[in-house]
Amino acid sequence: MTDAPRRYTGVPGAPGVGLGRLHRVGARGPAGAGPDGAATGTDGAGLPADLGAAFDVVAAGLRKRAEALRADGHAEPAGIVETMALIADDPDLRGAAAAELAAHSPAGAVTAAASTYADLLAALPDPTLAGRAADVRQVGRRVVAVLRGDPAATVDGPVVLAGHELGADDLLEVADDLAGAVSQLGGPNAHVAIVARALGVPLLFGVTPEAADGVPAVLDGDTLIVEPTPEQERAARTAVRAAARRRAALAAGRTLPAVTRDGHTVTLLANVATAEESRAAVAAGAEGAGLVRTELPFLTARGWPGEAAHAAALGPVLGPLAGLVATVRTLDFAPDKLPPFLRGQAYAGEPPRDALAAQLRAVAAAGAGTRLRVMLPMVRSAAQVERARELLPAAVPFGAMVETGAAVEAVDEIAAAADFLSIGTNDLTASLLGLGRLDPALTPARAADPPVLRAIAATVAAGRRHGRPVSVCGDAAADPHAIPLLVGVGCRILSVAPSALDAVRAQLRELDTAECAGAAARIVS
Numbered sequence: 001m002t003d004a005p006r007r008y009t010g011v012p013g014a015p016g017v018g019l020g021r022l023h024r025v026g027a028r029g030p031a032g033a034g035p036d037g038a039a040t041g042t043d044g045a046g047l048p049a050d051l052g053a054a055f056d057v058v059a060a061g062l063r064k065r066a067e068a069l070r071a072d073g074h075a076e077p078a079g080i081v082e083t084m085a086l087i088a089d090d091p092d093l094r095g096a097a098a099a100e101l102a103a104h105s106p107a108g109a110v111t112a113a114a115s116t117y118a119d120l121l122a123a124l125p126d127p128t129l130a131g132r133a134a135d136v137r138q139v140g141r142r143v144v145a146v147l148r149g150d151p152a153a154t155v156d157g158p159v160v161l162a163g164h165e166l167g168a169d170d171l172l173e174v175a176d177d178l179a180g181a182v183s184q185l186g187g188p189n190a191h192v193a194i195v196a197r198a199l200g201v202p203l204l205f206g207v208t209p210e211a212a213d214g215v216p217a218v219l220d221g222d223t224l225i226v227e228p229t230p231e232q233e234r235a236a237r238t239a240v241r242a243a244a245r246r247r248a249a250l251a252a253g254r255t256l257p258a259v260t261r262d263g264h265t266v267t268l269l270a271n272v273a274t275a276e277e278s279r280a281a282v283a284a285g286a287e288g289a290g291l292v293r294t295e296l297p298f299l300t301a302r303g304w305p306g307e308a309a310h311a312a313a314l315g316p317v318l319g320p321l322a323g324l325v326a327t328v329r330t331l332d333f334a335p336d337k338l339p340p341f342l343r344g345q346a347y348a349g350e351p352p353r354d355a356l357a358a359q360l361r362a363v364a365a366a367g368a369g370t371r372l373r374v375m376l377p378m379v380r381s382a383a384q385v386e387r388a389r390e391l392l393p394a395a396v397p398f399g400a401m402v403e404t405g406a407a408v409e410a411v412d413e414i415a416a417a418a419d420f421l422s423i424g425t426n427d428l429t430a431s432l433l434g435l436g437r438l439d440p441a442l443t444p445a446r447a448a449d450p451p452v453l454r455a456i457a458a459t460v461a462a463g464r465r466h467g468r469p470v471s472v473c474g475d476a477a478a479d480p481h482a483i484p485l486l487v488g489v490g491c492r493i494l495s496v497a498p499s500a501l502d503a504v505r506a507q508l509r510e511l512d513t514a515e516c517a518g519a520a521a522r523i524v525s
Contacts, residue, residue, distance in 0.1 A: 005232065008224040010182065010206035014196035017239035018180030018219040020158035022211055022226065025170050051097050051106060054146040058139060059088035065172060077195045079276020080135075080168050087139045093117055097143075107144045114140025134186060138167030160217045160224075162209055168195045179240075180219035182207040197499055200247055250502035254285040258508045266487065266508050269325060269495035271473055278320040280498035285505070288325025288371065290422065290495025291473040292317060294359070295331045301339045304355035310362035318366050326370035327422070327471075327495075328363050329401070330356060330388070332377040349378050357391045364393055375399035375422055380406040382417035389417070403427035403474075408455045415466040422495075423459055425474025425482075428452060447476035448485050454524045457489035464490070471495055478504055484511055488520030 062085035069078035087093065093113060100109035114136050122133035158179035161170055166183040171192060180202040186192055187205060196203035202219040209217070211226045218225040218236045225232055258266045269290030270281030281289060297313040298305050305313075318326050331351055333342060351359070363374055376388050379400040389398045400407070400414050403424035407414060415421060425447045429435070432451045435442045446452065456472070463470035471493035476482040478496035483504065486494065496504050 005228050006209070006211070006226040008182075008204075008207045008209055008226070009222055010204040010224070011187070012222050013183075013186065013193035013203035013205050014201065015221070016180070016200065016202035016219070016243055017221075017236050018158075018160060018178075018202045019228075019233060019236040019240060020160040020177075020179030020217065021213075022209065022215050022217045023159040023161055023213055025161050025163040025166060051094065051101075051110065051143075051147075054106075054110070054143045055088050055094055055097075057146045058142040059085045061142075062088060069172065077168070077172055077199065079274050079280075080195055081172060082276065083274075084135050084139055084168065087136055088143070093136070093139075107147045110140050110143045110147065114143075134165050134167050134192060137165065138170070141167075160219060162207075164208070166192050168192045171195050171199065171201070180204075180217075182209065182219070182224050184208045200243070247502075250506050253506055253509075254502060256505065256509065258505045260487070260508060260511045260513050262512050262514065264487075264492070264513045266491075267471075267493040268501060268505055268508075269327070269471065269473075269493065270498050270501060271495050272317060272498065275316040275320060277498055278317055281501070282320055282324070284498050284501040286324075286498065286501055288327070289321055290325070290327050290471050290493065292326055292328045293332070294329060294363075295333055298331070299339050301341065303341050304351065305359070307358040307362045310359045311366055314362060314366040318370055322369040324370060325373065326367050327373045327375055327399070327473075328367060329375050329377055330359055330363075334378070350384070353387075353391075356388060360388075360391045364396060367396075373397045373399060373420065375401055375420070377401045377424070378403060378427070379414060380404055381410055382413040385414060385417040402455075402459045403431065405431045405455075408432075408458060411459050411462040412465070415462040415468050418468060420468050421459055421463050421470045423456055423470065423472045423474065423491075425452070425456070425472060425476035428455060428474070429476075444475035444479035445481045447474070447479070447482045448523065450523050453485055453489065453520065456486065456491070457520070457524050460490040469493060480507060483507055484516045485520045485523065487511055487513055488516030488518070489524070 062081050066078040066081040066085065069081060096113035096116065097110045100112045104112055118133040118136040121136065158177050159174060160179050161174070161181040163170065163183055165185040166181055171178055171181055172195060178199065178201050181196060182204045183192065184206065193203055204219060204222065204224055207224050209224060209226050215227050216233065218228045218232055220236065220239070228236070258268045260266070267287055268285070269288050270277070270286040271291040272278045272281055272289050273293040273296050278289065294310070294314060314328070333339065333347065334349070338347065360374065364372070374392055374396055375398070376385060379385060379402065385398070385400050392398055397419035399420040399422055400418040401422050401424050402408060402411060402414070404427065425444065429446045429452050430442055432455060433446065433449060447456065460470050470491065472486055472491050473495040476486065477494040478500035494504060
């Protein structure tokens, strides 16, 4: 007699439906580790004790996997795996592991060092950075496995992976046979979630199923069903086939223009921070980058980066954008993402003038092969734009981000001083609705709230008055509920994550601007 299905509800990290057999990954941390992740016992005679060699093996394996992923067209997951290879190469992490040898076995030293670094990241308020903690722990587990001589696990698919804290490479290890995944820890900004979305498989957080390996399971939205009924399995198979057809249809539309039903063209750009994201954006048909983030390489910096450091970080990101629009945002350090040298200080959001000048020189040189534009974040006044504008060659368009209530109040003066405007809907929504950046209520769809949509409409109107193009680069630009309203208030340039380009393009082609304008007018009036 078959047991009744068991249901678990969690927080979706990637949408979709999946059907496979449950397989647990790393349920007790690194091989030979106790529940708290601390290695127990010793490594034993004959096992590798050279930490450097073990880290090298892991880094090389990750790079090989990244090459295979890129060859198969999975640019975004390949970039994430390459990032993990850089973690394995990190001399600070290796040094910390070596320092732990005084108190631990080699495997225990790696576990302790990885845990320390991961805990530091997990404590950061920025969810993107906190999500990197899983990658550090994942690298630690891989190095421990090499030190202990553990063979790689083999899995018969399709599988639904389950773990206390799944990492990106857990998914990539079985990518061809992966039906879905559930993880107790993690969130939508974690690398494991980014990889799941790129692979098109569902992922659920906050779930620990009580079931043995090998039992059938269905993932559907926010629900995991263990030992589903035959009817539930048939429904899941039907949904999986429909989703695959939709993804293929969306990808087939990449050569079509982003034009509404009534003939209005919308320029589609991408938000990028890495070379891999730039390549993925170009492959998905973006006309360039509407936002190039520059602060991510420097979030652990010990001082303001110089011109050479900026050039080294930015060159690979802009390379794939040759001949295309590349909108580089200057350093956007904020309270939830401050590097060590700014913590505990009263940072007003503007770099010292010499630090900004160094970055702008590097940006101008690195972006010479692109249709370069530069923009200033968190602008509050036209004077900020005018001061920064003096540091950049006159031929390079210089813009302002509208993402604060103060910027909306001064939008006419700012539009007059800038060459273009870019609306950051995440911060703008938080500012106007009095929400914290980490508040669960701060969703992309909140851009449809009347105060926010009025501010967006006012910014677009100011752009028109001064002949300045206006783009939207916040998450609302990819939100299916917000997109018609953005089009309705006159937004004609949207910049979204590379993985969202296909879906946004398809939605735009179904819209009628008059209908969108009517819907927006009912909200802002």
